[in-house]
Amino acid sequence: MSRYWSDIVHRLTPYVPGEQPLLAHPVKLNTNENPYPPSPRVLEAIRQELADAGESLRRYPDPTALKLRETVAAYHGIRADQVFAGNGSDEVLALTFQALLKHDKPLLFPDITYSFYPTYARLFDVDYRTIPLDDSFAINVDDYAVANGGILFPNPNAPTGRPLPLADIERLVAKNADSVTVIDEAYVDFGAESAIGLIDRFPNLLVVQTVSKSRSLAGMRVGFAFGNAELIDALNRVKDSFNSYPLDRLAQVAARAAYEDDAWFRDTCAKVIASRERLAAGLTALGFDVVPSAANLLFARHEAYDAATLVLRLREREIFVRRFNAPRIDQHLRISVGTDAECGLLLDALRDIFSAYIG
């Protein structure tokens, strides 16, 4: 606390990202990173940008990331003016709160969801109301048929991984023509249906994606919003009042190359999905209740073992998973899907912990 702080600083509840352990070889299943590296074309594109003794690095990047947006637009069959690029989907979401979700009526999002949402709301003084998931952690879109200044949720939802059918999203967006619905598709490529195909029909739909998960580039910080050009314009106006150049030159070429290697992307996603199904079977066999997931994570609880204790016991074995100390979910573990080998180490460790468990 300080007299020099603006008032807002006193009221913030900063987001706490998952731990980045400094160990040499942790089994890191706590931040939903992809277990496979990015396409070799990404490395080649970065190396090319370093040509001529790094001559390009002395120059500002394209503030509009036009080539990247053109590549991603072509990939999705839309226009570049329907694409916004930002410093990871976290920055894209932050700018979205400021540009499109601050209205007199409250923003709606689920009670169990990405824990950054209430943090953004406090930073930008956005009034919000949470809508409970049902007992199976499903979103029921009819629960959102109340006056609102915007609707926001991930599909699949975080931290549950549970997907919502595209037909439900279409019904919701059609019913809420007066406010923007934002679908946060950070995990969509692991088995859910994207709503990008709806943006031409619905001027009130914004879809947010990232290269951090399915394209193995969490380390490079690139995210996107897709929507009507008018919505994208609002994001650009706020971005250009905040930071003209959020994407450096290497991030722009890296993300572009990732979209140009669709075979790598599809192969990586297929491997993660197969590992997820094996891990879900393994956890179920150990007695866990596992939420059906279309993401690169599993959300699971065990009746017999305390979740916080399991996190600690796993951590002693240099295996990292995440738990949220929040209502309804404090007995769940959120487990990122690793390689089959990493998932095997996790299952072995859990067996070992259970055999010696003292609660």
Next chain:
Amino acid sequence: MSRYWSDIVHRLTPYVPGEQPLLAHPVKLNTNENPYPPSPRVLEAIRQELADAGESLRRYPDPTALKLRETVAAYHGIRADQVFAGNGSDEVLALTFQALLKHDKPLLFPDITYSFYPTYARLFDVDYRTIPLDDSFAINVDDYAVANGGILFPNPNAPTGRPLPLADIERLVAKNADSVTVIDEAYVDFGAESAIGLIDRFPNLLVVQTVSKSRSLAGMRVGFAFGNAELIDALNRVKDSFNSYPLDRLAQVAARAAYEDDAWFRDTCAKVIASRERLAAGLTALGFDVVPSAANLLFARHEAYDAATLVLRLREREIFVRRFNAPRIDQHLRISVGTDAECGLLLDALRDIFSAYIG
């Protein structure tokens, strides 16, 4: 305009960065980039981070950029908790407006200064008042002895390049103990005195720097704030409510390597300073009034030739300089200092334009 926009979007006046021409070999003297590439150690550090098939890129970067902050802190002889790292000094300044400069009393900054400041103020609804520079474009710190919620200016000032002695800054900060003074030192390494040495004595002083100019890394987007740990804490709280990871892995290692090659840095700055003095002499010989500069830019006007016309005539020759269509300075050119060869091309082009000038 759209019913979906938050109110603030309608009131913004986004910053317009200098043009990034798509020509193969423009003489680009319009965005104050360094004419020399970054240290070879920067390229080496980036290449090392790509080892193991880009294994590290799939993982989130350190959200606190600790190693980078430790390196920069050691360089300046301060502690890492006195250093904030952001996505370029533009993002650092934006977060500073939100975290430290929004108070009941108005923020003060010069009438002629970095044109992003009023844009930030509108985005974050910060009340501000401008203080006129004197006729020689100098800041008189006694003009700032009025009630305020903060004071902000670049040293050297933009777009003039005119430096302020450190003794004046110390006097100003000492007199304004109740609010934060922010010194934006984007250009300081080209001949002005940094105020970083004062942060231990003044808890109300924040100093902002960037690797975009003197360290030739405009393309990588890294900036810093230096100050009392309490001020840095405010910036971290806002940053962690906005975007946990604004610096990607390659930006972190690149900036760190740039600080580790001090000889390259000093040599580059010395070359730019020498070119600036030669260019200033050349412009003066052509009849320009040139503001004394301690930056990598010159601010100059010619009694006989219209500035907007000169910008167009130079542009036809693929030479880019910048002009601001603003009161008191619309007849000035802001010319980034290039290599001696680039400066020579500019002087030749001006001679040519003058010889054929029709106003």
